[in-house]
Amino acid sequence: MHNHALTPSGTLTGGPPHGTVISAENLTKTYGDVAAVDSISFTVPAGESFGLLGPNGAGKSTTMKMIGGVTRRTSGRLSIMGLDPDTHGPEVRAHLGVVPQQDNLDEELRVRDNLLVYGRYFGLPMSYLRPKADELLEFAQLTDKAKSKVDALSGGMKRRLTIARSLINEPRILLLDEPTTGLDPQARHILWDRLFRLKEQGVTLILTTHYMDEAEQLCDRLIVVDKGRIMAEGSPAQLIRGHSTREVVELRFGSERNATIGSQLEGIGERLEVLPDRVLVYAHDGESALEQVSARGLRPLTSLVRRSSLEDVFLRLTGRSLVD
Amino acid sequence: MHAHAPEVSAARARRWGAFYYAEQVLRVMKGYSWSILMYSVGQPVAYLFAMGVGLATLVDSGNAAFGGVSYLAFIAPALLVSAAVMTAANEFTFPVMDGFKWRRIYYGPHASPLAPQQIAAGQIMAVTLRLLLQSAIYFGAVALFGASPSGWGWAGILVATLTGLAFGLPLMAYSASITEDKGQFALVMRFIVMPLFLFSGTFFPLENLPVAVRWVGWISPIWHGTELGRVLSFGYREPLLLTVLHAAVLSGLAVLGWILTRRRFVLRMGR
Numbered sequence: 001m002h003n004h005a006l007t008p009s010g011t012l013t014g015g016p017p018h019g020t021v022i023s024a025e026n027l028t029k030t031y032g033d034v035a036a037v038d039s040i041s042f043t044v045p046a047g048e049s050f051g052l053l054g055p056n057g058a059g060k061s062t063t064m065k066m067i068g069g070v071t072r073r074t075s076g077r078l079s080i081m082g083l084d085p086d087t088h089g090p091e092v093r094a095h096l097g098v099v100p101q102q103d104n105l106d107e108e109l110r111v112r113d114n115l116l117v118y119g120r121y122f123g124l125p126m127s128y129l130r131p132k133a134d135e136l137l138e139f140a141q142l143t144d145k146a147k148s149k150v151d152a153l154s155g156g157m158k159r160r161l162t163i164a165r166s167l168i169n170e171p172r173i174l175l176l177d178e179p180t181t182g183l184d185p186q187a188r189h190i191l192w193d194r195l196f197r198l199k200e201q202g203v204t205l206i207l208t209t210h211y212m213d214e215a216e217q218l219c220d221r222l223i224v225v226d227k228g229r230i231m232a233e234g235s236p237a238q239l240i241r242g243h244s245t246r247e248v249v250e251l252r253f254g255s256e257r258n259a260t261i262g263s264q265l266e267g268i269g270e271r272l273e274v275l276p277d278r279v280l281v282y283a284h285d286g287e288s289a290l291e292q293v294s295a296r297g298l299r300p301l302t303s304l305v306r307r308s309s310l311e312d313v314f315l316r317l318t319g320r321s322l323v324d
Numbered sequence: 325m326h327a328h329a330p331e332v333s334a335a336r337a338r339r340w341g342a343f344y345y346a347e348q349v350l351r352v353m354k355g356y357s358w359s360i361l362m363y364s365v366g367q368p369v370a371y372l373f374a375m376g377v378g379l380a381t382l383v384d385s386g387n388a389a390f391g392g393v394s395y396l397a398f399i400a401p402a403l404l405v406s407a408a409v410m411t412a413a414n415e416f417t418f419p420v421m422d423g424f425k426w427r428r429i430y431y432g433p434h435a436s437p438l439a440p441q442q443i444a445a446g447q448i449m450a451v452t453l454r455l456l457l458q459s460a461i462y463f464g465a466v467a468l469f470g471a472s473p474s475g476w477g478w479a480g481i482l483v484a485t486l487t488g489l490a491f492g493l494p495l496m497a498y499s500a501s502i503t504e505d506k507g508q509f510a511l512v513m514r515f516i517v518m519p520l521f522l523f524s525g526t527f528f529p530l531e532n533l534p535v536a537v538r539w540v541g542w543i544s545p546i547w548h549g550t551e552l553g554r555v556l557s558f559g560y561r562e563p564l565l566l567t568v569l570h571a572a573v574l575s576g577l578a579v580l581g582w583i584l585t586r587r588r589f590v591l592r593m594g595r
């Protein structure tokens with residue numbers, strides 16, 4: 001993989017501030033009466049890993065499609081490398097690598113041919129594509145599968161091939177829509193490692209996820225999205241600091257008692273969250289909060305003290321869990 | 325070696341995008357080129373032998389209704405055209421559904437600099453090439469059977485390809501509009517392709533049918549293609565105006581189908 005200097009296109013009008021690769025202003029997309037994306041604004045500087053965190057149906061994918069220049073916005077402003085995707089679709093898409101939520105590899109072609117064919121869509125010559133395809137197969141750890149048919153690959157391998165395919169044009173911006181959904185933990189870690197390498201090479205990553213651990217692993221900065229709106233914005237650490245306590249005590253009293261026990265826990269920690277399957281006590285010192293629970297003679301079936309996560313941030317902001 | 329600049333990619337895609345996608349479709353076809361070849365050779369040989377040699381012994385060859393030629397020469401243009409229509413009916417249905425719905429193949433190139441209308445055009449171009457190749461092989465078999473008396477018979481290759489598009493492109497527009505597979509394509513094959521094949525003046529002149537069902541032939545691309553093929557293949561006598569009409573109907577349907585397909589692709593992918 002090689003790095004180019006970041007050169008926004010010469011055809012821009014107005015031009016972005018130096019180093020900004022994406023800027024959205026009151027970006028809105030409505031389907032009928034429903035606003036899938038409701039007036040969101042953000043900017044992404046070059047080289048950043050920027051995440052959209054939110055539950056299914058929050059408007060993340062729609063936002064990605066607008067950035068990707070495949071869905072037209074209803075209103076607002078959007079600029080990718082200084083270009084408007086509605087008027088400069090091919091130019092915008094030429095700058096991007098895209099990993100869609102659902103793999104859409106050509107299963108009738110062999111693994112390596114998928115890369116070659118995709119490169120042709122960018123008008124890239126075979127003299128460039130042949131060595132590049134081999135390099136990307138190496139990167140995606142699929143060299144020994146080069147001649148296999150795509151349908152013989154595992155889910156994780158298909159995902160890695162899709163990522164390799166998205167890199168065929170050496171994009172400086174990579175869009176990843178739910179990159180690890182449906183993968184087993186090991187496959188996810190391999191994938192994260194590959195994405196981390198790209199980030200180290202200075203590729204701007206834009207990713208959506210409903211996994212908080214993924215957001216924490218990969219994102220420098222993220223927006224928490226719900227119902228098409230931005231609920232909060234910041235680095236994972238900033239968000240946790242700003243919207244949650246340092247630690248959380250998870251208590252399980254059994255599904256029947258969880259709801260009723262809330263009143264007996266009052267006063268412990270900063271805040272309580274009663275969920276159907278557990279009670280969360282937000283406290284700066286989890287252990288001492290747990291001691292107070294025992295001191296009141298309450299005996300949870302299980303208890304756990306942990307650090308606050310983005311899941312807690314989301315719960316705080318929306319009153320709902322990320323994954324239903 | 326580096327990739328060229330995004331600006332170059334975009335400029336090339338704007339200009340050559342349809343060809344890039346055609347290349348992809350042809351690569352996929354290459355994967356089953358053997359069965360395409362067997363189909364292209366096997367089908368004409370089987371039909372020509374069964375209909376032209378077997379059935380022809382029962383049919384009064386040289387009958388004036390057949391334009392004064394052998395029964396084999398009479399049906400050969402019809403078989404050539406029908407084979408192209410059948411192939412088009414396959415190529416413009418299931419692969420389109422595959423592109424939009426089953427394996428969502430169109431959405432890969434859709435994220436690249438290619439535009440939806442170029443994806444449609446690329447697929448059309450690749451299938452056109454397949455139709456030309458298949459029809460050329462078919463015509464070769466017809467010629468070997470001595471069933472193309474005129475020196476213009478080879479033009480039947482173009483007529484068959486045009487007929488395939490005249491039938492296939494409106495069908496492609498329909499395929500692109502289907503969001504849920506309820507077996508529509510099987511119905512199209514059974515209730516549209518088959519009746520058109522049988523009642524388009526294929527095996528007997530359309531005039532032999534009762535007036536009440538002759539309209540099937542008049543609206544059928546297969547009939548227009550067959551009659552045009554006959555004019556070229558053995559100088560079938562019909563008013564010049566009618567010959568012009570055949571060509572106009574076929575071209576018109578193909579162009580209309582392409583426009584509708586293009587619109588469908590743009591609407592469906594741009595949402």
